[in-house]
Amino acid sequence: MIKGIKGVKDILPEETPRWRFIEETARQWADRYGFHEIRIPIFEVTTLFARSIGATTDIVEKEMYTFPDRDGTSLTLRPEGTAGTVRAFIEHHRGADPLPQKYFYIGPMFRHERPQAGRLRQFHQFGVEYLGTQDPKADVDVIALLWRFLSDLRLPDLTLEINSLGTSTDRAAYLPVLVAFLQTRVGQLCENCRRRIDTNPLRVLDCKVPACRAATEDAPHLTSYLSPEAKDHFDQVLSTLSALGISFRLNPRLVRGLDYYCLTAFEITSSHLGAQNAVGAGGRYDGLVELLGGQPTPAVGFAAGLERIAMMLPSERVPTLRPSVYVASFGAEGSPAGVRLLDALRQVGLSALSDYRATTLKAHLRQADRAGCRFAVLLGDDEARAGSAVVRDMESKVQETIPLTDLPRYFVALSKNF
Numbered sequence: 001m002i003k004g005i006k007g008v009k010d011i012l013p014e015e016t017p018r019w020r021f022i023e024e025t026a027r028q029w030a031d032r033y034g035f036h037e038i039r040i041p042i043f044e045v046t047t048l049f050a051r052s053i054g055a056t057t058d059i060v061e062k063e064m065y066t067f068p069d070r071d072g073t074s075l076t077l078r079p080e081g082t083a084g085t086v087r088a089f090i091e092h093h094r095g096a097d098p099l100p101q102k103y104f105y106i107g108p109m110f111r112h113e114r115p116q117a118g119r120l121r122q123f124h125q126f127g128v129e130y131l132g133t134q135d136p137k138a139d140v141d142v143i144a145l146l147w148r149f150l151s152d153l154r155l156p157d158l159t160l161e162i163n164s165l166g167t168s169t170d171r172a173a174y175l176p177v178l179v180a181f182l183q184t185r186v187g188q189l190c191e192n193c194r195r196r197i198d199t200n201p202l203r204v205l206d207c208k209v210p211a212c213r214a215a216t217e218d219a220p221h222l223t224s225y226l227s228p229e230a231k232d233h234f235d236q237v238l239s240t241l242s243a244l245g246i247s248f249r250l251n252p253r254l255v256r257g258l259d260y261y262c263l264t265a266f267e268i269t270s271s272h273l274g275a276q277n278a279v280g281a282g283g284r285y286d287g288l289v290e291l292l293g294g295q296p297t298p299a300v301g302f303a304a305g306l307e308r309i310a311m312m313l314p315s316e317r318v319p320t321l322r323p324s325v326y327v328a329s330f331g332a333e334g335s336p337a338g339v340r341l342l343d344a345l346r347q348v349g350l351s352a353l354s355d356y357r358a359t360t361l362k363a364h365l366r367q368a369d370r371a372g373c374r375f376a377v378l379l380g381d382d383e384a385r386a387g388s389a390v391v392r393d394m395e396s397k398v399q400e401t402i403p404l405t406d407l408p409r410y411f412v413a414l415s416k417n418f
């Protein structure tokens with residue numbers, strides 16, 4: 001038997017109502033903040049990701065699904081959505097249109113990781129990108145959108161963590177201090193972090209290995225090196241969040257290791273998730289559009305993981321979608337009348353079904369129950385000839401005879417209270 005790929009999951013019909021609810025709620029919140037949906041390709045040339053995500057990140061170093069096209073061009077399944085969105089923004093000259101521009105996306109991403117709960121090789125993200133303004137209120141819009149969305153879903157125990165990465169000048173002043181500090185702790189660091197001291201020292205701060213965390217407990221904080229502009233930006237973000245009643249925890253270890261990231265960095269975590277505790281993360285990336293060949297365009301965004309959201313979503317939040325009407329028809333005249341009735345009900349917007357294999361009333365009613373239908377319509381040859389049918393309330397078992405031509409209107413009126 002051929003099986004699916006490790007870390008790549010089927011989302012079965014029992015789970016899709018949960019997914020649809022999450023995606024619809026995400027779209028609603030994106031609409032409320034004025035973000036427009038963009039649909040970017042699932043694969044791109046490898047250079048796009050290598051350049052934008054950065055050669056020294058986990059993603060580019062070891063997590064990308066990369067393969068040669070038939071002409072030898074190296075292609076990669078997208079590991080995240082920002083690179084493709086920014087590429088599309090530049091390629092379609094969107095920068096010539098009035099700024100700012102606000103995009104969101106929902107879709108699958110691919111990373112070659114060790115599969116475990118909340119960590120897959122094909123997973124899904126909802127993300128937003130707010131391009132063309134450096135106003136700290138844009139940072140707050142992006143953070144608030146993620147916070148309101150997750151809170152609306154009633155995910156438990158959410159914490160917003162936030163930090164400032166300063167400007168590139170601020171980081172240039174801080175990095176030698178950090179490197180000097182890390183060199184005094186080299187013996188306590190994991191092999192990966194030892195290498196990172198030279199390639200990407202900031203990333204040592206968010207290493208998850210406990211020994212590395214302990215060793216860097218009293219590392220100097222980047223926030224002590226903020227220029228007045230960076231500090232002012234950060235203060236405005238924090239005070240606006242407070243004004244909106246969104247509480248946060250300052251986390252000086254929250255970093256992103258690439259030059260085009262700057263100022264605000266944030267993450268929303270939940271203690272319900274265990275080791276994979278990040279639900280979503282984002283920040284400002286003022287240098288990325290220029291790095292990919294566009295005009296300098298400041299930007300801020302986030303990406304949130306839908307699998308982790310789906311794991312935490314309380315079941316009572318998921319609306320149950322039940323079909324409304326079951327048509328139980330029999331006989332040479334009843335049966336074709338049943339097919340016409342099903343069609344008429346569906347055309348007026350009702351969910352109607354029948355099991356064509358059932359030949360007895362008992363079998364039909366069992367199927368109606370199994371499907372969770374509120375009503376069954378009993379339609380035999382006698383009813384078909386009389387131009388009417390018996391409507392049975394599946395809960396109260398009360399039955400009523402209604403003319404066939406009235407049935408669509410009858411159920412539409414009732415469906416307002418379903």
Ligand code: ATP
Nearest residue numbers: 113118119120123278279280281303304305307308
């Ligand atoms: P982590 O530290 O968990 O590896 P990350 O820093 O790689 O996260 P981002 O690239 O910031 O994650 O992606 C944003 C969100 O996407 C994460 O917070 C998480 O919810 C989700 N996510 C990332 N990688 C995976 C994965 N392999 N499987 C499921 N969800 C993921």
Ligand code: MG
Nearest residue numbers: 058059111113
């Ligand atoms: Mg990761």
